[in-house]
Amino acid sequence: MNKYKLLIIICFFLLTLTLPKVTATVKNLNLIGKVIVLDAGHGGKDDGAVNSKIIERELNLILVKKLEKELVSQGAIVYLTREDENDLSTTTVNRKRSDLYNRAKYIDKISPDMYISIHLNSSSSPSWRGLQIFYTSKNEKNKLIAETITNHLKEKMSNIREIKKDNTYYMYKHISSPGILIEAGFISNPSDNYLLRNEEYQDKLIISISEGIEKYFKNN
Numbered sequence: 001m002n003k004y005k006l007l008i009i010i011c012f013f014l015l016t017l018t019l020p021k022v023t024a025t026v027k028n029l030n031l032i033g034k035v036i037v038l039d040a041g042h043g044g045k046d047d048g049a050v051n052s053k054i055i056e057r058e059l060n061l062i063l064v065k066k067l068e069k070e071l072v073s074q075g076a077i078v079y080l081t082r083e084d085e086n087d088l089s090t091t092t093v094n095r096k097r098s099d100l101y102n103r104a105k106y107i108d109k110i111s112p113d114m115y116i117s118i119h120l121n122s123s124s125s126p127s128w129r130g131l132q133i134f135y136t137s138k139n140e141k142n143k144l145i146a147e148t149i150t151n152h153l154k155e156k157m158s159n160i161r162e163i164k165k166d167n168t169y170y171m172y173k174h175i176s177s178p179g180i181l182i183e184a185g186f187i188s189n190p191s192d193n194y195l196l197r198n199e200e201y202q203d204k205l206i207i208s209i210s211e212g213i214e215k216y217f218k219n220n
């Protein structure tokens, strides 16, 4: 072997040592085949809860898109009721009711394994804080979904409130598919408001919600 060939072989060997290790990150795909509809609350002319730092309509969509990404990475098939700032209303009179009715219709047309609505809460009392999951008794699976995700969130996060049944919401009364409403926090509370705007907190919250969803489907 001549000197050059040997040099080339040595160089090649050294090069392979310095190459970054390719580590295959195989996701668990715990949600493969599951169909999930994500519903970002409000939109269009309806801002939802607002204060000087947060417009609910905007933040709901940011959280929904993060959750979409996470669920898709676990193999789920995800639909969004809205993908931009517009709402779903088709009338100018009773705009809000039309929006909510169309969301309910959209969800039931897809007939998903689960729907998740994301909203932000607000109260005249700034001391109220925390995430809370609401469910209706319209679908018998709703309570267990609410419980499973809440219990998981309690393990991972602080300030998680107890689940609450509420059969009074116009939209949810019209949805037969299983699902829940997440009020992700109170924008009227300074601490919640700060956290909800913090991207690191948002990511932790979304991953924890996704894990809660995976837990539900693992056993149901």
Ligand SMILES: [Zn+2]
Binding pocket: 041, 042, 048, 049, 056, 119, 120
């Ligand atoms: Zn809302």
